[in-house]
Amino acid sequence: MSVPTLDPSADDAILDVDGVSVWLSGREVLHDVRFRIMPGEFTGLIGSNGAGKTTLFRVILGLQASSTGSVLVGGRPLTRRNPIIGYVPQKVFLDPDMPLRARDVVALGLDGHRLGVPLGWGRRRQAVDAMLDAVDARRFADARVGNLSGGEQQRVLIAHALISRPRLLLLDEPLANLDIRAEGEVVALLARIAREQRIAVLISAHDVNPLLPVMDRLVYVAAGKTASGTTAEVIRAEVLSALYGQHVDVLRVHGRILVVAGAEGPSGVTVEETDGAAVGPDIVSLR
Amino acid sequence: MVNTWIAATLVAVIAGVVGFFVVLRGAAFVAHAIPHGAFGGAAGAVLIGVNPIAGLGVFAVGGALGIGWLGRRGRHDVATALALVLMLGLGALFLSFSVEYAAAIYSLLFGEVLGVPSDELLPIAGLGIACIAALAVLYRPLMLTSIAPEVAEARGVGAQRIETGFLLVVALAATMTVPVVGVLLMFSLMIGPAATAGSLTRSPRNAIALSVLLALATVWIAVAVSYLTNLPVGFFVGTLGAVSYGCARIWTARRRGRTAPA
Numbered sequence: 001m002s003v004p005t006l007d008p009s010a011d012d013a014i015l016d017v018d019g020v021s022v023w024l025s026g027r028e029v030l031h032d033v034r035f036r037i038m039p040g041e042f043t044g045l046i047g048s049n050g051a052g053k054t055t056l057f058r059v060i061l062g063l064q065a066s067s068t069g070s071v072l073v074g075g076r077p078l079t080r081r082n083p084i085i086g087y088v089p090q091k092v093f094l095d096p097d098m099p100l101r102a103r104d105v106v107a108l109g110l111d112g113h114r115l116g117v118p119l120g121w122g123r124r125r126q127a128v129d130a131m132l133d134a135v136d137a138r139r140f141a142d143a144r145v146g147n148l149s150g151g152e153q154q155r156v157l158i159a160h161a162l163i164s165r166p167r168l169l170l171l172d173e174p175l176a177n178l179d180i181r182a183e184g185e186v187v188a189l190l191a192r193i194a195r196e197q198r199i200a201v202l203i204s205a206h207d208v209n210p211l212l213p214v215m216d217r218l219v220y221v222a223a224g225k226t227a228s229g230t231t232a233e234v235i236r237a238e239v240l241s242a243l244y245g246q247h248v249d250v251l252r253v254h255g256r257i258l259v260v261a262g263a264e265g266p267s268g269v270t271v272e273e274t275d276g277a278a279v280g281p282d283i284v285s286l287r
Numbered sequence: 288m289v290n291t292w293i294a295a296t297l298v299a300v301i302a303g304v305v306g307f308f309v310v311l312r313g314a315a316f317v318a319h320a321i322p323h324g325a326f327g328g329a330a331g332a333v334l335i336g337v338n339p340i341a342g343l344g345v346f347a348v349g350g351a352l353g354i355g356w357l358g359r360r361g362r363h364d365v366a367t368a369l370a371l372v373l374m375l376g377l378g379a380l381f382l383s384f385s386v387e388y389a390a391a392i393y394s395l396l397f398g399e400v401l402g403v404p405s406d407e408l409l410p411i412a413g414l415g416i417a418c419i420a421a422l423a424v425l426y427r428p429l430m431l432t433s434i435a436p437e438v439a440e441a442r443g444v445g446a447q448r449i450e451t452g453f454l455l456v457v458a459l460a461a462t463m464t465v466p467v468v469g470v471l472l473m474f475s476l477m478i479g480p481a482a483t484a485g486s487l488t489r490s491p492r493n494a495i496a497l498s499v500l501l502a503l504a505t506v507w508i509a510v511a512v513s514y515l516t517n518l519p520v521g522f523f524v525g526t527l528g529a530v531s532y533g534c535a536r537i538w539t540a541r542r543r544g545r546t547a548p549a
Binding site for chain 2: 061062063080081082085087089091092093094095097098099100101104105108111112113114115116117118142143144160161
């Protein structure tokens with residue numbers, strides 16, 4: 001199902017997921033997932049809630065064993081504590097009452113797994129400041145992290161993941177709960193990081209539209225099955241209908257995409273990828 | 288009286304440091320359950336004729352391990368509550384067998400801060416240093432697992448092991464401090480100053496320092512006023528903790544109201 005576009009030599013791939021299936025409590029959560037990510041590539045992992053995106057991330061992070069198939073990260077088999085991977089999880093507990101500044105969260109990305117009290121404060125501080133500059137978060141470096149807006153917190157978490165200099169950045173639904181402006185800013189920041197630092201980005205989202213301007217490739221997950229390729233190759237009625245196991249229509253409106261499913265479904269038409277935003281001329285069209 | 292000041296000071300330092308992590312991790316219920324449940328161990332120790340502190344230690348550590356193990360899969364608060372009721376139930380059973388010593392055991396609830404013997408000071412100091420050293424070693428993983436346990440796991444930090452280590456530190460702190468200040472006082476000293484400090488300062492290091500200072504001030508004022516008025520120390524510690532937290536919240540809310548939100 002995979003249709004590679006760039007030179008697909010497996011040796012160069014930063015991530016190579018090959019035929020991964022995962023069974024959890026008697027249910028097949030992921031079925032024969034296969035795709036590759038090249039250095040510096042921006043890849044969207046698109047699917048509705050419960051489609052298996054987080055499970056796939058857990059497999060890549062080495063936190064969930066796959067039932068079949070293999071995953072190579074940087075050409076090597078999976079290990080836990082893989083320094084090549086940076087991770088921004090969906091669930092982060094940033095309580096407004098926590099005495100924790102944005103810079104403390106970023107510093108934990110540097111050495112939060114080590115025992116003992118940190119030494120070399122000057123060097124640490126420089127590294128943290130440089131990272132905060134890179135994600136344009138310096139101005140709220142000393143703010144209480146729980147009081148920051150959703151978009152600001154995402155920048156801090158991205159800095160937290162990037163400071164250990166990974167080559168692959170995984171982000172689990174970083175756009176959930178963001179307003180449209182913050183969403184655009186975070187996507188632009190991630191695209192810049194991927195381009196300038198040659199860091200491959202794999203970002204999961206339930207809506208494909210915010211990622212359309214920057215995505216090199218996408219992996220679409222539905223009912224545990226995946227299809228990968230460029231947007232034009234994957235977001236097509238035939239491909240998605242095969243994934244969902246029922247007829248699905250793909251509508252393109254002003255460069256935005258709606259996936260509409262379930263003509264014969266019990267509850268009539270359901271819209272899989274909706275977006276309450278007004279459709280504007282600023283949306284970059286599909287390549 | 289000198290012993291009282293030294294003991295109260297030691298207890299305040301420990302409670303201030305341990306309390307910071309208790310509040311950070313939202314573990315106030317665990318900090319309540321371990322010392323209270325350990326009280327049942329003291330009752331058992333008296334029944335079989337051993338030093339109550341040994342009973343306290345066994346129950347505190349057993350409770351911590353039980354909560355860590357049961358909380359592994361499923362809800363932490365349920366595991367904590369079950370450990371607490373089990374230990375308290377055993378305590379009630381032991382007390383029913385040993386009527387004559389009941390008064391001595393009940394004093395553990397409120398402590399004997401005004402009558403600490405000299406030979407108890409050294410063990411308290413030793414256990415206190417062990418607690419703080421353990422927290423210094425666990426500092427960064429404790430912070431990381433508090434905000435993003437999944438990131439910690441992905442980076443090879445066993446969040447469960449860190450959690451169990453932390454619970455053992457709470458158990459150690461409880462064993463050491465309960466005979467001095469009592470169960471109720473220890474609980475209020477761990478929560479009040481740390482929560483107040485957390486709402487007054489943003490950096491974790493400052494919050495730990497402020498938490499210790501507030502715990503010291505609370506204990507010193509409470510002991511002095513209690514000595515002068517003959518009213519219980521626990522009343523003053525509990526009231527000071529709640530009032531200082533309330534004042535800190537009002538102050539930060541007003542300050543936020545005046546300056547434009549960042």
